[in-house]
Amino acid sequence: MEMIETIPQMQSSPCGTGACAPSESPQKPAPLNRTPQNRDTVKISDEGREQQKAAKATAAGIPGETELSFEQQREVDKLQNADLEIKAHERAHMAAGAGLVRGGASYQYQRGPDGKQYAVSGEVKIDVSREKDPKDTIIKMQQVRRAALAPSQPSAQDRSIAARASQIEAEARIEMMKENEEKEKEDDAPVEASSDAIPAAVPNAYDFSSSEPTFRTVA
Structure with missing residues (x-):
């Protein structure tokens, strides 16, 4: 559809084609008004407006600045509940596994209709x-x-x-x-006599010299 703008018609000069001094009350050019008769009218549904707002807010990176539809709000509620449950789940693992947990919890996120990130899965590594x-x-x-x-x-x-x-x-x-x-078997086993032990009945097993008080074993 072509867009047509209305252009005011040029007024003929009272002076003809010659030079003419400006009159005391010169006419001002008519303003170019866009009326319903000279422009296209496009109607946008309520759903379309919501989508436009959501798209603008997402592009601008401003979460929570849009009015969500009923279905969108239900999805956000589900994501919020999942986020809370998943993070509480992983915190319980880390608290009970203190000292055995390797690193912290890692999460996978999903962007909701409100532009925010919500955890949809998580894991904790344990030794x-x-x-x-x-x-x-x-x-x-x-x-x-x-x-x-x-x-x-x-x-x-x-x-x-x-x-x-x-x-x-x-x-x-x-x-x-x-x-x-x-x-237990090792403790209950009988102790065998060492082959290096020398019976006390062997004569001269110990030699006590009067000149030098030294305790020595004789082979």
């Missing part, structure tokens, strides 16, 4: 390696299991780590029992 001493391994795996099950609603991955920690703990207990049994 589940065995220690040299089986007893230390048992203590460590008990803490790993507590850390894995610390959140109010452990995930499937959390339960898997807890099960793995229980298995390692059971293996460490078996190892510790074997070590204790071997140690």
Whole structure:
């Protein structure tokens, strides 16, 4: 559709084509008014206005400056609840696994209709390696299991780590029992006489010289 502007018509000069002095009350040029008769009218729906506002706010990086629709607000509410639950979940892991957690929690974020970022997933890395001493391994795996099950609603991955920690703990207990049994056998074994021992009945086993008070063993 062509845009047409109305241009005022030129008035003929009362002086004809010759020179003419300005009159005492010269006419002012008519203002160029855009009336509904000479311009296009475009109507924008309420939904379109909301989308425009949201687009402008997102482009400007100003969250919370738009009026959200009912569906958009519902999505924001869901994202807010998810953000709170996920961060509380990971904090529970870190608190119970203090000393075993490697680094902090890492999160994946999603931008909501309001332009804000919300956590939609998270993870915490924890050390589940065995220690040299089986007893230390048992203590460590008990803490790993507590850390894995610390959140109010452990995930499937959390339960898997807890099960793995229980298995390692059971293996460490078996190892510790074997070590204790071997140690008891060594303690109960009879002590054999040393081949280097010299019976006291052997004459001249000890030589006490009157000139020099030295205690020496004679072969």
